[in-house]
Amino acid sequence: MTAGILSSIHTxxxxxxxxxxxxxxxxxxxxTTLLDYGRKHGGHIGSNLGVVELTVALHRVFNSPHDxxxxxxxHQSYVHKMLTGRAEAYLDESRFGEVTGFTNPLESEHDSFVLGHTGTSISLACGLAKTRDMQRAATGESAIGNVVAIIGDGSLSSAIAFEGLNxxxxQGGNxxxxxNDNEMSIAEDFGGMYGQLAKLRASDGTAELNLFKAFGLDYRYVEQGxxxxxxxxxxxxxxxxxxPIVVHIHTTKGLGFDDGEESNNGSDGCNQTNPQPHAGKCEANHWQDPEASLGKPLDARKYYGEMAMASLERRFSNEPGLVVISPATPGSNGITRDFRERAGAHYVDTGITEEHAAAFAAGIAKAGGRPVLATSAT
Ligand SMILES: Cc1ncc(C[n+]2csc(CCOP(=O)(O)OP(=O)(O)O)c2C)c(N)n1
Structure with a gap:
């Protein structure tokens, strides 16, 4: 493909x-580059497609790495990488292996941290800002300018994200x-907070109940994310x-996939054993390698996960207290959309809340129920 402007962006x-x-x-x-890269190489393409404009605007307005x-x-840093000297790793197939799927200071001075766990960005940003402000107080200057954390609505359910907001x-200061509210985690969001986010979206940010303002933070809403x-x-x-200010922007995960906007309601029938890269908020957008899975056997974790769920499902009718709990990673543990629909009250996706999920399971067990916690761990 020709990439006129992108290949001319080096910094x-x-x-x-x-x-x-x-x-x-x-x-x-x-x-276009992300779609092409995704088809050939795979990756968190849906998440990146949603933040194309945001990332371009960030690099337009701010001055990285000072800011x-x-x-x-x-996982949504591909566009940032393209704009910070790594575009060829997405444009040239022979160079696809040159960048990792996550930020890494060894790759670029524009990446501050090696990340992977959800919810940590606000705390990390607080730390950078704290030291910046102490340096300025002591010497009048700092190598750090604006500090900007970019966090998804799904990751916002992580406990540490709330600790960071708090x-x-x-702390105050810049x-x-x-x-980045695309109304999706990997699967659908879960929790009472999301009703409030929906009300903020529906009221153009003016809803009276505002969880960010409740923390004492300034707030702005941008519908055209x-x-x-x-x-x-x-x-x-x-x-x-x-x-500190929260800029709440409404975006579309997977924007640009072939199907246009038709599957934006998150219930597009995306089949996990045969994932199709639909537009909008399909879980398949979040898959590491959607096309490579087509027609191939499931990987071991999904395969054994599916077997485990099938055997648990047979017990639901005789064990009313049996509850399968997944903290936001159903697909990678073989918990298919079909299973979730059939399981009803026997299945809870608690959102990205591993600590809560473990404690929730303990509470269920204490009360005489039988929890099964399906979580991802190294
Ligand atoms: C502690 C932890 N739990 C689970 C995951 C797996 N995971 C990676 S991204 C993601 C969803 C993130 O959703 P969101 O923040 O809304 O970002 P989006 O991809 O929708 O832009 C999950 C559950 C993780 N990386 N870390």
């Missing part, structure tokens, strides 16, 4: 030099927390802010 300064129209064209090229971006989990409000012009405008307004 964020090249993004600063583009015209507004070129910025839009760059987003288009990046989306620091911390991508939560960092710290951020108290800290920008971008909540996939519009680069809007994002550039908003980020320019919050750049250099002197206190």
């Amino acid at each position: 964020p300064a090249d993004v600063h030099a583009l015209s507004a129209q070129q910025l839009r064209d760059l987003c288009f090229e990046i989306r 620091r971006f911390i991508f939560d989990v960092s 710290n951020a409000a108290e 800290l920008i927390i971008i909540v 996939n519009d680069v012009d809007t994002l550039v405008e908003v980020l320019n307004e919050v750049k250099g802010i002197d206190h």
Whole structure:
């Protein structure tokens, strides 16, 4: 493929030099590149497709690495990598192996951390901002400018994310927390918080109940989270802010997959044993390698997971207290969408809440129920 603008981007300064129209064209090229890369190589393509405009706007407005971006989990950092000297690793098939799927300071000065676990970005950002502010107090300057955490709505259910929000409000000082709300974790979000996020989306950010404001944080809502012009405008307004702010943006996970918007409701029949890269919020978008799975045997974890679920399912009718619990990684443990639908109250996806899931299981066991906790661990 030809990649006119993208292949000319070697540093964020090249993004600063583009015209507004070129910025839009760059987003288009990046989306095409991600789709092509995903088909050939696989990866967290759905998550990255949703943040194309956000990442381009971040690099347009801020000045990395002086300004620091911390991508939560960092599975959505491909666009950031493309804009920080690593575009060829996505454009040139022979170089696909040159970058990892997550941020890594050994790869680039634009990556602050090796990440993988959800929910940590706000705490990491608080730490960077704390030291920046102490350095400024002592010497009047710091090598760190704006600190920006980018966290998904799914990752927001991690306990540590709330610990970070709690710290951020108290700490004060410049800290920008971008909540990338695409209404999906890997599977659907779970929990009472998500009803409140939906109300914020529906009211253009004006709903009275606002969990971010409840923490004492400033708040802004951006409905057009996939519009680069809007994002550039908003980020320019919050750049250099002197206190912590949550910028809640509404985006579409998987934006650009062939099917257009038709499967955005998350119930698009995406079949985990035969995943198709649908548009919008299909779980398959989040798969490491959607196409490689087609027609091939399941990997061992999914295979044994499916066997375990089949044997548990046979017991549901005789064991009313049997509960399968999954903290947000159903597919990788062989918990298919069909199983979830059939299981009803016997299945709970607690969201990205491993600690809660373990304690929840303990409570169920104490009360005489039989919990089965299916979680991912190294
Ligand atoms: C502690 C922990 N639990 C589970 C995972 C697996 N995981 C990776 S990304 C992800 C979903 C993230 O969803 P969200 O934050 O909404 O980002 P999106 O991909 O939708 O943009 C999960 C559950 C993980 N990386 N870390």
